[in-house]
Amino acid sequence: MIFVSSDKHIFSFGPDLEPVAYAKPGDIICFETLDCFAGQLTSEIQSIANIDLTRANPATGPVFIEGAEPGDTLKIEILDIRVSKTGVVVALPGFGLLGDKLRDERIRICRIEDGFVYCTVKDSSRPVKIRLPYKPMVGVIGVAYSKKVPSTIPGVHGGNMDTKLITRGTAVYLPVFKEGGLLAVGDVHAVMADGEMCATGCEVSGEVVVRVDVIKGCSVQWPIIEAEDAIYIIVSKESLEEAFYEASNAAARAISCSLSLEFEDAYMIAGLIVDLQVSQVVNVVKTVRARIPKEFASITQILEALNNR
Amino acid sequence: MIFVSSDKHIFSFGPDLEPVAYAKPGDIICFETLDCFAGQLTSEIQSIANIDLTRANPATGPVFIEGAEPGDTLKIEILDIRVSKTGVVVALPGFGLLGDKLRDERIRICRIEDGFVYCTVKDSSRPVKIRLPYKPMVGVIGVAYSKKVPSTIPGVHGGNMDTKLITRGTAVYLPVFKEGGLLAVGDVHAVMADGEMCATGCEVSGEVVVRVDVIKGCSVQWPIIEAEDAIYIIVSKESLEEAFYEASNAAARAISCSLSLEFEDAYMIAGLIVDLQVSQVVNVVKTVRARIPKEFASITQILEALNNR
Numbered sequence: 001m002i003f004v005s006s007d008k009h010i011f012s013f014g015p016d017l018e019p020v021a022y023a024k025p026g027d028i029i030c031f032e033t034l035d036c037f038a039g040q041l042t043s044e045i046q047s048i049a050n051i052d053l054t055r056a057n058p059a060t061g062p063v064f065i066e067g068a069e070p071g072d073t074l075k076i077e078i079l080d081i082r083v084s085k086t087g088v089v090v091a092l093p094g095f096g097l098l099g100d101k102l103r104d105e106r107i108r109i110c111r112i113e114d115g116f117v118y119c120t121v122k123d124s125s126r127p128v129k130i131r132l133p134y135k136p137m138v139g140v141i142g143v144a145y146s147k148k149v150p151s152t153i154p155g156v157h158g159g160n161m162d163t164k165l166i167t168r169g170t171a172v173y174l175p176v177f178k179e180g181g182l183l184a185v186g187d188v189h190a191v192m193a194d195g196e197m198c199a200t201g202c203e204v205s206g207e208v209v210v211r212v213d214v215i216k217g218c219s220v221q222w223p224i225i226e227a228e229d230a231i232y233i234i235v236s237k238e239s240l241e242e243a244f245y246e247a248s249n250a251a252a253r254a255i256s257c258s259l260s261l262e263f264e265d266a267y268m269i270a271g272l273i274v275d276l277q278v279s280q281v282v283n284v285v286k287t288v289r290a291r292i293p294k295e296f297a298s299i300t301q302i303l304e305a306l307n308n309r
Numbered sequence: 310m311i312f313v314s315s316d317k318h319i320f321s322f323g324p325d326l327e328p329v330a331y332a333k334p335g336d337i338i339c340f341e342t343l344d345c346f347a348g349q350l351t352s353e354i355q356s357i358a359n360i361d362l363t364r365a366n367p368a369t370g371p372v373f374i375e376g377a378e379p380g381d382t383l384k385i386e387i388l389d390i391r392v393s394k395t396g397v398v399v400a401l402p403g404f405g406l407l408g409d410k411l412r413d414e415r416i417r418i419c420r421i422e423d424g425f426v427y428c429t430v431k432d433s434s435r436p437v438k439i440r441l442p443y444k445p446m447v448g449v450i451g452v453a454y455s456k457k458v459p460s461t462i463p464g465v466h467g468g469n470m471d472t473k474l475i476t477r478g479t480a481v482y483l484p485v486f487k488e489g490g491l492l493a494v495g496d497v498h499a500v501m502a503d504g505e506m507c508a509t510g511c512e513v514s515g516e517v518v519v520r521v522d523v524i525k526g527c528s529v530q531w532p533i534i535e536a537e538d539a540i541y542i543i544v545s546k547e548s549l550e551e552a553f554y555e556a557s558n559a560a561a562r563a564i565s566c567s568l569s570l571e572f573e574d575a576y577m578i579a580g581l582i583v584d585l586q587v588s589q590v591v592n593v594v595k596t597v598r599a600r601i602p603k604e605f606a607s608i609t610q611i612l613e614a615l616n617n618r
Contacts (some may be wrong), residue, residue, distance in 0.1 A: 091573040097557045106573040121574035195585030197557040240549040248506040264400045264415040265430035276504030
């Protein structure tokens with residue numbers, strides 16, 4: 001197994017990345033990851049004003065995958081996610097969907113143990129310990145892109161998709177823009193809800209173990225996630241309307257190719273079976289997904305349908 | 310059981326509705342419903358240009374519920390949904406998320422049998438029969454509102470929420486604006502995906518059997534759906550951004566009340582456990598939902614938190 005230490009990390013997915021490790025198709029890589037604040041928040045009495053936000057969302061890597069060339073697709077199977085014993089959640093005025101309603105900033109340190117996340121919050125008088133489900137997921141996973149994109153921003157190259165489906169047992173497919181792909185991973189959450197309304201999950205450091213592969217001669221237009229029973233097309237755009245439009249378009253085309261249907265028929269069928277869902281609605285660029293049940297299209301068919309070549 | 314025939318229907322949820330039947334709290338009502346085209350589309354070779362679209366989305370009723378007064382909430386348990394043997398799906402240029410990409414209008418008549426929906430569509434050469442899951446749901450359920458709202462439009466009063474969670478085994482909570490509430494139900498779908506991208510589900514006529522009850526002295530700000538494991542706040546607004554903002558605000562307030570937390574803490578917890586989801590993104594007004602797991606708030610707590618009085 002190839003181990004990539006968290007001291008090797010990037011803050012953007014630009015064209016000039018230098019690889020810090022090399023892997024071959026089929027290799028297993030363990031990315032040691034920092035949390036989204038690069039470990040700067042460790043106490044509930046710190047002020048966010050005092051931390052360096054240019055160090056937000058570090059992604060460990062990048063790793064050069066041999067044989068990956070522009071026009072190919074990387075397949076990244078998420079084999080395991082292990083997280084630190086504590087995590088941090090933040091509420092910050094101006095931050096997240098309801099940032100305008102916050103009077104104070106607040107930092108909560110959560111404890112992860114016994115398969116749960118424990119967060120101690122305050123009611124009017126005394127501390128209350130709340131038990132949340134433990135559902136680890138990867139916030140940032142991406143490849144070098146043709147222009148510089150901060151690691152806080154999602155896009156065609158992946159990046160800060162904040163999609164809770166990126167978890168153990170799923171595979172992520174990303175288009176390759178630069179030789180070697182240059183894969184980097186970070187921003188693990190111990191738990192997060194769809195939408196990420198307060199703009200943080202339970203932010204943790206951790207280790208993400210993946211198996212990488214290269215699909216030659218196929219370049220997906222958008223990141224794809226393969227889960228047990230469905231395939232998701234992940235679209236990030238500046239507005240939710242644009243994102244849903246593009247996700248619907250990709251899904252209707254995928255149904256059209258998979259079932260050999262004219263576009264009008266595929267669109268009707270998609271309206272009946274393709275769920276439109278949100279991943280995150282609080283970053284500068286919003287991320288949504290179209291869910292295609294596997295009984296209507298295989299991953300091979302969807303990769304072919306969305307091949308950009 | 311009170312039976313309301315589909316020949317008694319309305320096309321708007323205005324203040325001047327006249328009741329066509331009367332029920333008491335605890336009564337069971339069967340609404341016989343027309344499909345969203347009022348039964349005008351029965352063949353694949355019709356043209357939508359020739360049907361009367363002022364007759365879109367008829368809702369059967371309204372039924373006067375005794376004891377329901379402005380400031381109360383109606384509880385409507387969905388006990389059963391039965392649908393016709395055929396349904397219709399439509400793709401119409403300019404209609405739905407991808408209306409700009411359609412060259413032709415298309416009407417498909419589906420057959421509902423053996424627990425599935427069968428839709429025969431065309432590939433380049435021959436007809437293909439596609440088997441879809443049968444998941445009946447209610448598109449329109451609403452009460453008389455203080456101003457006239459067409460039955461195609463969702464809102465605080467319910468209406469065309471096109472939310473697939475409104476199905477057997479769930480309960481819908483709607484605020485009462487007029488004496489008797491004046492409940493009407495229509496627009497059943499045999500199957501529809503979240504988002505309803507092509508702007509129709511599989512549109513069917515049918516029968517919706519409900520039990521009604523009145524919760525006195527509580528007027529919810531938005532429709533609420535109670536399912537087995539979670540409670541959903543249903544928000545309709547002109548833009549998706551506004552809808553998600555309002556749904557998040559309602560959910561954070563509900564968590565704040567239920568767990569007795571300050572708003573900042575409730576917001577952080579909501580970001581970890583409250584999924585933001587879409588119901589439909591294609592009507593004039595969009596409908597989204599915030600999902601609150603029942604382990605964090607009971608229906609009683611959520612009704613209290615969202616009481617508008």
